[in-house]
Amino acid sequence: MQKAREVMNVKGLESAGLVLPEPLKKTVFDLPSEEKMNIEEIRLRAMRPATICLSGGYERKLFYLGQPCVVSPNDLQELMENATKSSIHSYSHSIASGFLTLEGGHRMGICGTCVQKGGQIVSVGDYSSVNIRIAKEYKGISDGILQQLLSGGEFENTLVISPPGLGKTTLIRDLIRNLSTPGPAAGQGYRISVADERCEIFPHKDGVPQFDPGDKTDVISGAAKAEAIMLLLRAMSPQIIAIDEITCTEDSEAILAAQNCGVRFIATAHADHVGDLCSREAYMKLMSNHYFKHIVSISVHKGKRMYRLQNFGGMEHV
């Protein structure tokens, strides 16, 4: 299992690295396998050395022929050309939102000079920084907690929390796949709708999903979560709605409104612990009503991810 994951990580990195300009591409591809499988991000900043971020938060410079790989503005331009297949216009909406989805589901964050029209960002030019985040799909990581999220065979509202970069999206992705696929735990499988505002849970490239969403999953991408939730309720009659990152009160109000339709939710939040959320306006109503019956917190212990399940009855499973 571990070996398969390592191979998958290296493959993921290599598919993301295809868009890099030379000699950066060669530098990344020539890294030792044990380092490649731990790379989570590749960061390029104009006129600064390119860096890689490894599991655990360590960031180091990349070297080519003994010299730091300094990124030129032309490198960033070439990277954008590769990432968009020379078609900036086709991705203008996504670029204006600050990111691009690469083949393989990898997410490329973009910084530069924003162009505004009517108070709205319509484009980004003069690229100054790019962050390629290597997407990962670990099938089976939610197997250990799935059963405990079901009460009497029914799924209950669940929130996944952790600090950034610990794998909330990876876990929620596998949970969705598991829940929507018929099996011993999920029975016939739940009809799940995903409001994927940032195209991060189930990114698609030219209409092709880059990860396995399960048998009964419908995904709407690019729309604001509150709007997408209402749209999904009307159009797809889901049993469960999944969203990444509750960020504003509109999101939590939409969740509470959907509660009246009998829909259950899986969501994620950036937080160290539950206490963090209780003081945030966006979560106050949800937390005070004990809306989420299960909180899954992710932590890293000796390089391994741990999932701690907290039921709002006080029970804890690790």
Place this chain on the structure above:
Amino acid sequence: MFKMLGIVMIVCSCTAMGFLASSRLSLRIKSLGELIMALEIAESEIFFKLSPIPQIMKSAANATGGGVREMFLELYQKTNIVSSSTFSEKWLSVLKKSQDRLGLSPGDIEVLSELSTFLGRYDAERQTNSLAYIRRRLETALADAEEEQKSKGKIYRALGAASGLIIAISFF
């Protein structure tokens, strides 16, 4: 006998040269017509569908024929893979390679080369405006080419045959 054969060969080859010069004018007209159609398709693909460049090249290839189709098919194959060369470089190299096959004039190539400066680089509105501008210039070139064919096409053919006959008579 050999003299007669030589005369026939001279007449035939001169006539063929005249027809060749005339058919080159026809080829240019055909290619310009196909290219104008391809640019119209590119404008629609960008304006209505925001299609990426490889898709545009494929649609243009599907809608055209002959050398223009081959040119867009090659561009589709080249743009559909990630490589170290830019779209601009790919466009210019394929265009240069296709010049003879399409019978285009250096002026036509110059106009088409300008596509490399904006295609795929800017927002949809700017690209469709620039494509329309290039298309209008090709339409002007097409009108000129048709005029040239009317005035020179027959002359080339007649001149070819006549020059063959003159050479033959001078030998005779």
